[in-house]
Amino acid sequence: MTVAWIGLGAMGAPMAGRLATEHDTLVWNRTASVAAAHEREHESRAVDDLADVGEADVLFSCLPTTAEVADVVDRLVASLAPDTVWVDCTSGDPAPSRTVAATLADGGIDYLDAPVSGGTDGAASGTLTIMVGGDQNVLEQVHPLLELLGDRIVHVGPTGAGHATKAINNMLLAANLWTAVEGLAALVRQGVPGATALEVINGSSGQSFATERIIAERVVTREFPVTFTLGLLAKDAGVAQSVLDDSEIPAPALRALGELIRATRNELGPDVDHSAVAQLVERWADVEIS
Numbered sequence: 668m669t670v671a672w673i674g675l676g677a678m679g680a681p682m683a684g685r686l687a688t689e690h691d692t693l694v695w696n697r698t699a700s701v702a703a704a705h706e707r708e709h710e711s712r713a714v715d716d717l718a719d720v721g722e723a724d725v726l727f728s729c730l731p732t733t734a735e736v737a738d739v740v741d742r743l744v745a746s747l748a749p750d751t752v753w754v755d756c757t758s759g760d761p762a763p764s765r766t767v768a769a770t771l772a773d774g775g776i777d778y779l780d781a782p783v784s785g786g787t788d789g790a791a792s793g794t795l796t797i798m799v800g801g802d803q804n805v806l807e808q809v810h811p812l813l814e815l816l817g818d819r820i821v822h823v824g825p826t827g828a829g830h831a832t833k834a835i836n837n838m839l840l841a842a843n844l845w846t847a848v849e850g851l852a853a854l855v856r857q858g859v860p861g862a863t864a865l866e867v868i869n870g871s872s873g874q875s876f877a878t879e880r881i882i883a884e885r886v887v888t889r890e891f892p893v894t895f896t897l898g899l900l901a902k903d904a905g906v907a908q909s910v911l912d913d914s915e916i917p918a919p920a921l922r923a924l925g926e927l928i929r930a931t932r933n934e935l936g937p938d939v940d941h942s943a944v945a946q947l948v949e950r951w952a953d954v955e956i957s
């Protein structure tokens with residue numbers, strides 16, 4: 668089987684590298700030098716011309732948003748054989764992804780939305796959670812490939828359901844992160860060192876991925892390594908607002924949080940790590956959580 672990967676960013680590069688350990692893997696990246704470096708490191712096969720990925724049986728994309736996915740689909744669809752499967756690992760937008768799926772379906776190509784959670788560490792170790800929307804029979808066809816990428820592969824519903832699930836998940840991440848840093852800033856003001864407060868919270872009912880991993884490893888250490896940008900989290904907040912609108916339910920807390928995350932992106936810029944939201948709260952509170 669030949670597979671192809673489109674988009675060798677922080678997530679795409681290690682994920683494509685894992686496929687290349689077992690399959691002939693074509694890689695294309697907008698900046699071609701990145702694909703050439705991937706070929707050297709992972710024994711994948713870099714292609715300069717996007718149309719050349721058309722020889723693959725299964726195509727993966729991992730791009731910033733559905734807009735970039737729609738663009739590459741439009742450029743490629745005429746050169747894809749019927750029965751190709753397109754697996755989109757972008758954290759994308761459900762409604763425009765259904766349009767992408769319809770465009771591909773016209774050419775006989777199946778589309779699955781398959782966004783992932785687990786960060787760059789999970790991408791490198793093949794321990795991602797993969798949430799899949801689309802036809803379950805198509806998922807069965809590509810399941811062995813997904814098993815190289817993740818250890819929890821869940822069919823969540825029809826096309827777009829994977830993207831919707833991912834957007835809501837990331838709002839919960841943002842909620843836990845934001846409220847934890849506010850609470851920790853207050854505790855520092857009360858004379859409780861940030862690391863001490865975290866030790867307690869991580870053994871108590873307030874614990875979350877944000878407190879256990881993000882704040883402990885990125886904020887308290889003052890490292891703020893850039894692996895998942897605030898720009899991408901703000902993009903996910905926008906997707907989540909669309910999901911809420913489409914669902915027609917009142918969700919005042921999630922809507923307010925979405926506004927907050929996007930305002931924070933405007934304040935700090937899109938290229939900082941998402942953990943940098945702590946720096947804004949620290950600035951407001953005039954404390955350091957460490």
Ligand code: NDP
Nearest residue numbers: 674675676677678697698730731757758786787894895899
């Ligand atoms: P990066 O910014 O690291 O990589 C983005 C990739 O998309 C690069 O390969 C870039 O190419 C390519 N690209 C950007 N714009 C275009 C375009 N117009 N046309 C073609 N290619 C383009 O992003 P990540 O890898 O961090 O994220 C990718 C997706 O995965 C996002 O949807 C994100 O939300 C999601 N995600 C990210 C996680 C993380 O921890 N980083 C975790 C889980 C999901 P070039 O090299 O030329 O810039």
